Amino acid sequence: MLVNFKRVTTLVSFIRRCSTLSKSLPELTKDRYPNIKRGDYAELNQNHLDYFHGLLGQNRVLSDPSDCEMYNIDFIKGVRGYSQCVLKPQTTEEVSKILSFCNQHRLAVCPQGGNTGLVGGSVPVFDEIVLSTSLMNNIISIDNISGVVVCEAGCILESLDDVLREKGLMMPLDLGAKGSCNIGGNVSTNAGGLRLLRYGNLHGSVLGIEAVKANGDVIDCLSTLKKDNTGYHLKHLFIGSEGTLGIVTKVAVHGPSKPKSLNLALLGLHSFENILQTYERAKNDLSEILSSCEMMDERSLDVVTSHLKLKSPIGDFPFYMVVETSGSNEKHDEEKLNAFLEGVMSEGIVADGTVTNEPGKMRAIWDLRERITEGLLHDGYLFKYDISLPIKEFYSLVPKMKERLGSDASRVSGYGHIGDGNIHLNISVPEFSPDILKKVEPYVYELTSTYKGSISAEHGVGFRKPPYIHYSKSENAISLMKDLKKMMDPNGILNPYKVLPS
Ligand SMILES: Cc1cc2nc3c(=O)[nH]c(=O)nc-3n(C[C@H](O)[C@H](O)[C@H](O)COP(=O)(O)OP(=O)(O)OC[C@H]3O[C@@H](n4cnc5c(N)ncnc54)[C@H](O)[C@@H]3O)c2cc1C
Known part of the structure; x- marks a missing residue:
């Protein structure tokens, strides 16, 4: 089977929508x-x-x-x-x-x-x-029984998901940029997203990779097997190496079965402590049907309601959570979710909420969460940090950074994947200023390191973070990375100035 996607209009419109923000x-x-x-x-x-x-x-x-x-x-x-x-x-x-x-x-x-x-x-x-890789967008095969899809690197994530859903399967990852990002980019960044909590990261879901080294050699590791312990697991070198070790040309991904029953709740909470309590209860009460657990503070929600004019179905609270369940038995899942919601509301952990299984209403709730990045761009210039922290410290950086920047920042906000301990800290300023940059970096990374977090949870290191990678990796680990880079790309032609410090 070979399905070719015409470059979907979403990419162009998504990027155009955002380009109009700044002339x-x-x-x-x-x-x-x-x-x-x-x-x-x-x-x-x-x-x-x-x-x-x-x-x-x-x-x-x-x-x-x-x-x-x-x-x-x-x-x-x-x-x-x-x-x-x-x-x-x-x-x-x-x-x-x-x-x-x-x-x-x-x-x-x-x-x-x-x-x-x-x-x-x-x-x-x-x-x-x-x-x-935008024109390398063919699906090569889908195996309905094993759920394995083999495709070229330029397939758009959402388009892949649409094709799989028609066959009772789905992509194991989902993110706000799904209408534009490519599976090759996802693999190269080891993208996390909204359902990592349920399906794990791409080091697990990607079964095989074909990649091209800097000298043109094609490395065929395009296995579709779940188990293949022959030699070194070379595919992992390309997952998350951000185009510095090779260009991913094809991938084999394991697609889980599409759930038969889906529910989504939007909750309003009075404190971050309440978020932690709710997450713990969701893990225990919903266990195997919990598929996503996200949080956002009021300043994050405000960007989508004020800039993008989206409507929130509940009142105003300092914090919000989005909790998704997915399973195979509607009655069973609803009973579980209702018992969880009754428990957290009667104990005053959650102040208000709404729950739905209607596709349109679920989409509207997801938009509130997924379009925050797009909304933040309307603030002006954005200093954006994607950080992993121990769960108790998840929100600590937001008030600290607010206090440090005072009136220099027009907005300091935080949202993210609470279930993965991954917060997106956002600092909005009217326009880029090197002085504000100096106030934020390396302070934000020092603080992350003090809390024993990671300076990049899911977005990667890219151009912005190579000088700070030592906050999360030891000297010997960085030195081994440099050796690998030298071996695979001796002339350093692939994505220079990225990932590794000079
Ligand atoms: C609204 C929004 C929401 C987002 N949400 C999430 C989220 O929840 N989780 C998350 O992890 N990320 C998220 N992101 C970040 C981004 O979407 C991901 O990093 C995504 O995986 C990038 O895919 P892409 O195809 O756009 O790659 P690009 O942006 O084009 O490239 C990303 C990196 O991969 C390299 N690369 C791209 N393709 C290849 C290839 N074929 N071979 C080798 N290297 C390659 C590039 O050189 C670059 O270093 C979000 C972004 C936006 C705008």
Whole structure:
């Protein structure tokens, strides 16, 4: 079976919707971060372009600056490169030839999927060639019995999920950017999302990978087996390495069965302590049917109600939770959920709430949570941090940062995956300011490290965090990462300036 997705309009409209927010272009990364120096790479010339035209044809090589612009700017408009060349291969063989050529000619390459990454990893820092996987979007096979889907890296997550759902299956991950992000980008960032609590991370769900190394060698580890203990588990090198060790071209993912019964509750709570109590009760009372447990503070909800004009079905509270159950028996699940809700409300842990199994109402509740990032962009410039913390300290950074920044910040807010101990701390300011940046970093990472958290829970390290990776990884671990990088990409052409400190 080969299903080809026409590039769905959601990608274009999602990115356009967000580009209209700021008419002016963000400052070039090289100017905003003058300490980063361009590596010793070749500059693109006509001979290079002639080779790419010969390989891909005219239409799959973009070199007009206006065509290249959206590939140079990241989703939150915090970084901007000035690449003059975007390549759109359609096959693994083409990716292999491109990389082999770039390696020989020392041309740096920035792999890009849906460009929804939030750490500046998906766009060039200087003039790296963008290799977009957007046209590699075929589903190769779906095995209804095992639930394994094999597809190309450029498949859009939501489109994959739609196809699987028609067959009684689903994708094991779900995130706010699903209408635009690509499975190759998801794998390369080891994306977490809204249901990691239930289905675990991609190191578990991804069964196989095909990837192309910097020198063009194709590494075929596209196993569809659940168990395969032959030698080193090389696929894990590509999961979460953010395009620095190779370009993912195909993946095999295990899709769980689509639940027959779904319920969603939006709860209002008076304190963070109440969130912890509710989460603990949800784990115990709902156990195997609990599929998502999210939290947001009032300032996070405010961005979607005030900027995006979404309506909340419950009154105003300092904190909110979204609790989802999914299972196979509607009556059983409803009974369990009702007993849980009655318990937490009668004990005053939850102040108010609404529960629904109607698809439209569930979508409206999910929008309140999933569109927060989009809403925050209306505030101005966004300093965005994705942090893992021990559960008791989950919310500690928000009040601390609020106090530290005072009137410098127009909004300090927090929301995230409470069930995974992963908070998204957001600091909104009218426009980028290096002075505010100095107040926030490295303080935010020092604090995270003091609490024994991780400076990146699910978004990765990208361009924004390499100087701070030592807060979460030991010197020897970083040194081994550098050795691996050198071995797999000796010329350093793949996504330079990202992940590893220079
Ligand atoms: C509204 C919104 C909500 C989000 N919610 C979540 C969330 O809940 N959980 C979460 O984890 N993330 C979330 N993200 C971040 C982002 O969507 C994820 O990181 C996603 O996995 C990126 O996929 P992409 O296709 O857009 O990759 P890109 O942004 O294009 O790239 C991300 C990184 O992967 C590399 N890359 C991309 N494709 C390949 C490839 N084929 N081979 C090798 N390297 C590649 C890029 O070079 C870059 O370093 C969210 C983003 C937005 C805008």
